[in-house]
Amino acid sequence: MSTIAPEKYKENASKGIADPVLQKALGGLQDRLGPATEKLYNSQPEGHDMRPRAHQFRRKAIDNLDVLLSTLADKVRGHGGIVHFAKTAEEAVEICKKIALENDVKTVVKGKSMVTEEVGLNLALEKEGIEVYETDLGEYILQLSGEGPTHIVAPAIHKTRREIAELFTEKLGTPYTEDPPTLTRYARKALREKFLKADMGISGCNLACAETGHIVTVSNEGNIRMSTTLPKIHVAFMGMERIVANLEEQQSILRLMSMGAAAQEIGGYVSYVGGPAQADHSDGPQEFHLIIIDNGRSKILADPEFREMLCCIRCGACLNVCPVYGKIGGQAYGSPYCGPVGAVVTPLLFGINTSADLCAGETLCGACKQACPLEINLPRMLLALRSKLSDGDPDWQVQPKSKGENLLFSGWQRLNNNRKIYDTLLDLMRMLQHLLPAKQGMITRLPWPFSGWTANRNMKKLAPKTFMQQWKETKEKKDS
Amino acid sequence: MNKPEKVTLFIQCLVDTVFPETGAAMVTVLERLGLKLDCPSNQTCCGQPAFNAGHQREARAAAVKFLDIFEDAEVIVCPSGSCVNMVRNHYLELFADDPKMLVRAQAVSMKIYEFTEFLVDVLGVESVGARFPHKVTYHASCHLNRFLGVDRQPRTLLAHIDDMTLIEMKDADTCCGFGGTFAVKYSEISGAVLEEKVQNIVDSGAEVVTGCDMGCLMNIQGMLSRKNIPIEVKHIAQLLAEK
Numbered sequence: 001m002s003t004i005a006p007e008k009y010k011e012n013a014s015k016g017i018a019d020p021v022l023q024k025a026l027g028g029l030q031d032r033l034g035p036a037t038e039k040l041y042n043s044q045p046e047g048h049d050m051r052p053r054a055h056q057f058r059r060k061a062i063d064n065l066d067v068l069l070s071t072l073a074d075k076v077r078g079h080g081g082i083v084h085f086a087k088t089a090e091e092a093v094e095i096c097k098k099i100a101l102e103n104d105v106k107t108v109v110k111g112k113s114m115v116t117e118e119v120g121l122n123l124a125l126e127k128e129g130i131e132v133y134e135t136d137l138g139e140y141i142l143q144l145s146g147e148g149p150t151h152i153v154a155p156a157i158h159k160t161r162r163e164i165a166e167l168f169t170e171k172l173g174t175p176y177t178e179d180p181p182t183l184t185r186y187a188r189k190a191l192r193e194k195f196l197k198a199d200m201g202i203s204g205c206n207l208a209c210a211e212t213g214h215i216v217t218v219s220n221e222g223n224i225r226m227s228t229t230l231p232k233i234h235v236a237f238m239g240m241e242r243i244v245a246n247l248e249e250q251q252s253i254l255r256l257m258s259m260g261a262a263a264q265e266i267g268g269y270v271s272y273v274g275g276p277a278q279a280d281h282s283d284g285p286q287e288f289h290l291i292i293i294d295n296g297r298s299k300i301l302a303d304p305e306f307r308e309m310l311c312c313i314r315c316g317a318c319l320n321v322c323p324v325y326g327k328i329g330g331q332a333y334g335s336p337y338c339g340p341v342g343a344v345v346t347p348l349l350f351g352i353n354t355s356a357d358l359c360a361g362e363t364l365c366g367a368c369k370q371a372c373p374l375e376i377n378l379p380r381m382l383l384a385l386r387s388k389l390s391d392g393d394p395d396w397q398v399q400p401k402s403k404g405e406n407l408l409f410s411g412w413q414r415l416n417n418n419r420k421i422y423d424t425l426l427d428l429m430r431m432l433q434h435l436l437p438a439k440q441g442m443i444t445r446l447p448w449p450f451s452g453w454t455a456n457r458n459m460k461k462l463a464p465k466t467f468m469q470q471w472k473e474t475k476e477k478k479d480s
Numbered sequence: 481m482n483k484p485e486k487v488t489l490f491i492q493c494l495v496d497t498v499f500p501e502t503g504a505a506m507v508t509v510l511e512r513l514g515l516k517l518d519c520p521s522n523q524t525c526c527g528q529p530a531f532n533a534g535h536q537r538e539a540r541a542a543a544v545k546f547l548d549i550f551e552d553a554e555v556i557v558c559p560s561g562s563c564v565n566m567v568r569n570h571y572l573e574l575f576a577d578d579p580k581m582l583v584r585a586q587a588v589s590m591k592i593y594e595f596t597e598f599l600v601d602v603l604g605v606e607s608v609g610a611r612f613p614h615k616v617t618y619h620a621s622c623h624l625n626r627f628l629g630v631d632r633q634p635r636t637l638l639a640h641i642d643d644m645t646l647i648e649m650k651d652a653d654t655c656c657g658f659g660g661t662f663a664v665k666y667s668e669i670s671g672a673v674l675e676e677k678v679q680n681i682v683d684s685g686a687e688v689v690t691g692c693d694m695g696c697l698m699n700i701q702g703m704l705s706r707k708n709i710p711i712e713v714k715h716i717a718q719l720l721a722e723k
Contacts, residue, residue: 010666010668013666013668013669014668017668017669017672323654323655323657323673323676324669324673326673327669327672327673327676328669328672357666359534360533360534360662360665360666361662361665361666361669362659362662363622363655363657363658363659363662363670363673364532364622364659364660364662365622365626365654365655365659366622366623366626366627367622367626367654367655369626370626380573383531383532383534385534386532386533386534387534387535387536388534389534390533390534390535390536391534391536391537405533405535406535409530409533409535409538410537410538412529412530412538413530413537413538413541413542415524416524416525416527416538416541416542416545417524417541417542417545419521419522419523419524422524426497439705440705442702442705444706449664450664451664452663452664452665452666452667452670453663453664453667453702455667455668455671456667456668456670456671456674456675456703456706457671457674457699457702457703457705457706458701458702458703458705458706459698459702460498460499460698460701460702461498462497462498463497463498463499463500463501465500466496466497466500467491467495467496467497467500467503467504468491468496468519468521468523470500470503470504471503471507471519471521472521
């Protein structure tokens with residue numbers, strides 16, 4: 001599991017920026033997926049209404065979460081599944097651990113699931129002596145190398161062919177090759193053995209449908225379908241917000257999710273799972289458990305400012321367009337949730353103060369909102385988080401982040417409120433700026449608190465006269 | 481909207497203090513179109529830096545001052561998309577819980593325009609008769625493009641400048657990395673984003689980079705200057721004022 005360490009944002013961002021392999025991978029990913037997704041949005045038969053409508057579907061589901069979840073639970077129980085509600089990460093992990101221990105589970109295969117990362121499932125199972133294998137190729141590579149993900153959907157894009165070749169030779173004992181199909185075959189063979197011996201399969205849930213009582217998983221490798229049908233027990237982890245009312249709405253959102261995630265009309269494997277194998281099913285698990293997890297989501301639900309965030313389906317479309325993510329990569333965010341979505345979700349789930357840099361470290365360019373299949377207004381929520389950090393908020397246990405910055409801005413406000421003082425200060429700064437190092441009218445080093453600016457760029461000097469002075473002078477000339 | 485009797489200028493604080501030539505160029509263009517101008521000289525910043533950094537109390541104070549100064553204007557025009565976005569959209573959020581102020585903010589919200597938006601959408605002007613015999617590339621500022629939906633307007637005006645070659649840079653609508661105080665607080669990240677923007681500008685082969693927001697242009701100019709790259713930075717008003 002990736003450790004939650006958003007407080008190292010700046011430090012880890014530096015590492016990402018300095019890594020040429022990562023830079024190339026991120027550039028390629030954004031050039032490819034960003035425009036391709038936009039093109040798909042614009043070519044849907046539903047037209048431009050599709051995204052706002054899907055947003056409404058999600059919003060309606062979130063507003064009626066209690067009813068939908070209880071309908072889903074009833075339906076799943078009706079299919080013979082077992083439904084658990086977990087209030088916290090620890091509870092969710094305990095439930096899964098208990099199922100594993102009661103059934104003497106030795107080996108677990110997992111389909112890619114963000115929420116299991118969020119609750120720290122792998123580590124907890126491994127502590128019990130259970131072998132846990134990620135089966136998504138990217139996740140498997142990272143599990144072997146012991147690294148955190150770079151991207152929500154494409155976690156291992158920062159790994160070169162050569163690194164993977166070396167990793168496989170070291171960890172799987174396969175002959176050295178840099179040929180991607182051969183490497184994939186090696187992984188496939190290694191994983192196939194795990195699939196066959198696993199006694200528990202764990203998956204996430206992309207989106208559940210209340211009406212039919214199914215969860216849906218989407219993958220492009222078929223690994224989730226294998227993880228959930230071969231072992232005798234299937235445990236599905238579901239964030240409590242991942243639900244819609246009916247099949248029609250679910251279909252629309254799954255299509256948008258595929259567009260956002262991988263610029264596909266629909267993912268390669270879309271599986272509907274509603275319970276254990278029925279008598280007339282030729283395969284499938286004997287037991288099906290659905291663990292529905294709160295872990296801080298009720299708190300988000302209760303806050304009208306952030307409720308919209310629960311509409312998110314974690315497709316990662318915002319990562320593929322974000323200029324900041326495009327430079328620093330996913331590991332900088334210190335959370336399973338990275339990029340613009342992570343900058344909002346991580347503070348809300350793991351603490352706003354510890355994630356302060358995630359809230360403030362964006363440009364507010366709005367590319368994320370534009371790329372989101374559900375048009376979620378991430379910039380608005382980033383601003384709301386920043387406001388909490390400057391004022392503090394007892395409801396979210398937020399302490400004011402910086403008294404110094406608060407003082408600076410209250411000083412700024414007094415200044416801004418009075419043009420005379422404003423002009424006097426400008427006069428003073430105009431005199432003082434000549435003391436600063438400059439080249440051809442451009443200041444090359446600014447003092448604190450502006451020194452960051454001149455770390456990598458220059459700053460034009462204040463003009464000899466403000467526009468307002470010039471305007472007044474011209475007007476007086478005209479009038480006389 | 482008919483041609484207004486009088487246009488009230490809202491001069492972005494950066495234009496006022498660092499780039500007054502941009503304001504002067506806007507005045508030239510508007511006066512050539514026969515408009516009467518007014519410019520309240522007690523105006524200061526609209527509050528956006530405070531708002532974006534999370535200091536809503538201070539932003540609200542700036543907004544109150546702005547409304548006091550500008551609410552009697554017939555129409556307000558500003559050479560910055562980002563400041564117009566602040567007044568048009570964010571003031572409404574700042575006063576969401578204050579019905580009295582909200583009404584005032586709404587009234588101003590409806591009569592404030594970004595400069596190119598005003599020329600094209602309000603006045604119906606596509607050509608101002610400018611001539612600028614140079615190769616130019618256009619940076620589409622984020623707040624202008626995404627939050628005001630203004631992109632066609634500046635491009636229309638640029639397309640009608642005589643003898644000018646407009647070269648589209650790669651990712652013209654990608655952020656330059658400015659982001660207000662972000663550029664100072666997270667200068668390394670900001671610099672990395674800016675680096676790519678500057679490279680795309682250089683690769684375009686243009687002699688001049690233009691845009692509708694001095695915040696972004698100041699950022700771009702800062703790195704061009706640091707790297708001694710001889711590409712000029714000019715606000716679109718400066719190009720439109722050229723004869």
